[in-house]
Amino acid sequence: MPETPQPITYLQHVNGTLRKAVGAEEGLVVFGQNVSAGSRISGFTKGFAVKENGIIINSTNTENSLVGFGFGIMIGGGKAAFFMKQLDFLFLGIDQLVNTYNIIRNSAHAKGSFTILPVTVDMGYEGAQSSSNNFADFCSIARIDGYALTNKYDVERIIATHFAKPGFRIISVSQRMYKDEIIDPGEPMVTDKDMKFAQYKDGPDTTIVSFNFSFPYAWKLGLELEKAGKTPAVFNVNYMTPIDWAPILESIKRTKKLVIFDDSKSENLSCFSLLAEARSLDLKKDIFIRRTLGDDWLNPVSDVMDIDYEAISQELSA
Amino acid sequence: MPTSSDTKKKIAEEIIRLRISQMIVNEEYKAKRLKVSVHLALGHEAIAVAVSEIMEQGDNLLPSHRNITHNLARAGKLRPILDEYYLRPTGINAAHSGSMNMLNPERGIVYTSSILGNAFPVATGVALSVKRNGKKNATIVIVGDGSMEEGSFYESMLMARSMGLPVIFLIENNEWSMSTHIDQRRSPIDASLFSKSLDIRYELLQGNNPFGYIEKLKDVRAYSIENNMPVCIEVKVATLGERRLPSTPEFPEGEFINYHAGPAPEVSLNEWPMIKESEEDPVFVLTKHIEQSVLEEDARRQFVILQKEIA
Numbered sequence: 113m114p115e116t117p118q119p120i121t122y123l124q125h126v127n128g129t130l131r132k133a134v135g136a137e138e139g140l141v142v143f144g145q146n147v148s149a150g151s152r153i154s155g156f157t158k159g160f161a162v163k164e165n166g167i168i169i170n171s172t173n174t175e176n177s178l179v180g181f182g183f184g185i186m187i188g189g190g191k192a193a194f195f196m197k198q199l200d201f202l203f204l205g206i207d208q209l210v211n212t213y214n215i216i217r218n219s220a221h222a223k224g225s226f227t228i229l230p231v232t233v234d235m236g237y238e239g240a241q242s243s244s245n246n247f248a249d250f251c252s253i254a255r256i257d258g259y260a261l262t263n264k265y266d267v268e269r270i271i272a273t274h275f276a277k278p279g280f281r282i283i284s285v286s287q288r289m290y291k292d293e294i295i296d297p298g299e300p301m302v303t304d305k306d307m308k309f310a311q312y313k314d315g316p317d318t319t320i321v322s323f324n325f326s327f328p329y330a331w332k333l334g335l336e337l338e339k340a341g342k343t344p345a346v347f348n349v350n351y352m353t354p355i356d357w358a359p360i361l362e363s364i365k366r367t368k369k370l371v372i373f374d375d376s377k378s379e380n381l382s383c384f385s386l387l388a389e390a391r392s393l394d395l396k397k398d399i400f401i402r403r404t405l406g407d408d409w410l411n412p413v414s415d416v417m418d419i420d421y422e423a424i425s426q427e428l429s430a
Numbered sequence: 431m432p433t434s435s436d437t438k439k440k441i442a443e444e445i446i447r448l449r450i451s452q453m454i455v456n457e458e459y460k461a462k463r464l465k466v467s468v469h470l471a472l473g474h475e476a477i478a479v480a481v482s483e484i485m486e487q488g489d490n491l492l493p494s495h496r497n498i499t500h501n502l503a504r505a506g507k508l509r510p511i512l513d514e515y516y517l518r519p520t521g522i523n524a525a526h527s528g529s530m531n532m533l534n535p536e537r538g539i540v541y542t543s544s545i546l547g548n549a550f551p552v553a554t555g556v557a558l559s560v561k562r563n564g565k566k567n568a569t570i571v572i573v574g575d576g577s578m579e580e581g582s583f584y585e586s587m588l589m590a591r592s593m594g595l596p597v598i599f600l601i602e603n604n605e606w607s608m609s610t611h612i613d614q615r616r617s618p619i620d621a622s623l624f625s626k627s628l629d630i631r632y633e634l635l636q637g638n639n640p641f642g643y644i645e646k647l648k649d650v651r652a653y654s655i656e657n658n659m660p661v662c663i664e665v666k667v668a669t670l671g672e673r674r675l676p677s678t679p680e681f682p683e684g685e686f687i688n689y690h691a692g693p694a695p696e697v698s699l700n701e702w703p704m705i706k707e708s709e710e711d712p713v714f715v716l717t718k719h720i721e722q723s724v725l726e727e728d729a730r731r732q733f734v735i736l737q738k739e740i741a
Contacts (some may be wrong), residue, residue: 119486139562140446141558141562167562169593171589172585172589172592173587174551174585174586174588174589176551176581176582176585177550177551177582177585177586177589178551179551180548180549180550180551180552180555180582180586181551181555181558181586181589182555183551183552183555184541184552184553184554184555184556184557184559185555185556185558186555186558187540187541187552187555187559187735188490188540188555188556188560188563189556189557189563190557190558190559190562190563192555192557193449199737207545207548208548208551210553211543211548212541212543212548213544214544214553215531215541215579216541217524217530218526218531219527219535220528220532221540224559241608287546329630330477389599392563417642419487
């Protein structure tokens with residue numbers, strides 16, 4: 113009897129895609145804490161090998177300086193990729209992310225490349241010091257190009273489009289999804305050249321939009337609605353906001369029903385500007401699902417949102 | 431090897447050019463014609479000229495917000511720098527940078543930062559790129575003593591030593607951080623011991639003798655590149671332009687104000703640009719090596735040239 117192929121997890125797909133990208137780049141400088149030691153950042157950088165003219169550096173624990181170091185490599189015309197265990201650690205580099213990056217892009221003489229790839233720790237069990245999970249909000253501080261990896265297509269497309277390319281960007285993964293089977297939504301019917309957003313389903317019944325790392329919730333709702341005989345439109349926003357909302361607003365004008373998922377714990381959410389514009393369109397129904405925080409939100413509690421898909425489906429049908 | 435008299439003369443002319451240029455900027459500043467805040471570095475000319483003198487093609491320099499002497503030394507002229515302070519399109523960075531982030535990549539100034547300690551790690555990254563490209567060049571990051579208090583100083587020295595990077599960490603120690611003297615703000619930092627703890631060579635420069643500075647910096651540059659090692663250099667400087675406020679009951683002799691930024695009201699543009707008869711003033715130090723009459727004649731000549739340049 114032939115063996116049933118094991119499903120590929122989100123982490124395996126991310127790691128495999130990055131492994132190929134890292135191995136294909138000339139002169140790449142990969143650095144970060146434990147990138148080639150121990151668990152390789154829990155498997156994030158497992159099996160990385162660079163070309164002969166590249167280098168992998170198991171770095172010191174100096175996050176602020178490691179960010180500046182990457183910018184220095186970029187000024188020197190090199191290609192740098194900084195892998196880091198936790199988005200929260202990147203707060204230590206905020207001076208470099210804001211001030212150094214501003215100087216670099218203002219002068220435009222830095223011809224190299226710098227990519228930071230932090231893990232957004234969004235399991236929720238790490239406790240008070242690991243509570244930052246709004247990736248797009250983080251990037252918006254200095255208007256940094258930032259891309260959240262959420263599914264099979266966007267992992268491949270974003271890495272192919274942005275990793276090690278000239279300039280600077282941050283690409284983040286979700287720890288919460290590490291062991292989940294990678295979602296394969298197929299080729300999107302609409303996207304943009306930078307992959308700031310993508311539309312994976314189209315239909316006249318409901319417009320579903322996900323932000324940050326909440327694509328799995330949106331995708332599942334789409335499947336549930338299809339089981340109920342509906343044809344929803346499903347969008348995912350990978351980038352800091354606002355973006356050009358026109359394609360999404362066109363869908364909302366047609367469906368008159370909107371469901372937004374945003375799993376961030378920030379007060380200001382990336383979805384707010386879309387929500388404000390959508391609510392001026394005479395909607396029949398809008399359902400806004402965000403991470404609700406209890407009194408214990410700084411304690412080690414789960415960050416997984418408990419979604420009642422059947423209830424949402426019924427509410428949309430009412 | 432002793433410095434030849436021609437070389438000495440050239441170095442002295444550079445120091446005088448930097449001094450008069452700054453005095454012209456100061457006058458423009460007093461007249462409120464500058465659009466941006468400038469941090470003058472009167473008294474820092476000897477180290478700036480020495481650094482520029484030892485730099486070779488492909489070397490990188492990353493100064494701080496107090497970068498005027500280094501930019502003047504590398505650019506070789508005042509006009510484009512002054513125009514940048516006016517925010518004119520003819521400025522050295524076409525009015526994109528202003529003062530504190532002024533760049534000159536063609537002449538090696540690849541990055542400047544007004545954030546204390548910010549440029550240390552950037553320099554380590556630049557040095558890594560240089561090293562990986564197989565080039566034998568130095569990366570020199572220049573900051574004030576306030577930056578030594580930032581964590582990035584330790585982090586970057588550690589990184590540069592761990593990765594074997596030829597970075598020269600040069601501290602212009604004027605003992606002041608804005609209006610606060612070292613004694614008022616912190617316990618001592620022995621940069622020599624600190625460097626030794628990281629197995630990094632340390633050198634102390636003091637006395638504003640540019641010829642001695644050049645010899646030492648040449649040696650440090652060669653050592654750093656040949657051994658792929660960082661070096662820490664501490665240079666004692668006095669930022670001239672200090673003044674005292676009018677007498678008050680609390681400060682009968684007037685409160686002492688260290689020059690930090692803005693115009694230096696008690697410094698005036700003179701054909702003979704010495705400010706202080708002490709080793710704190712590099713122009714005074716020149717008189718110990720070259721006849722003062724020769725220096726005065728050169729100062730008068732350069733005064734005219736610079737006035738024509740900015741006319």
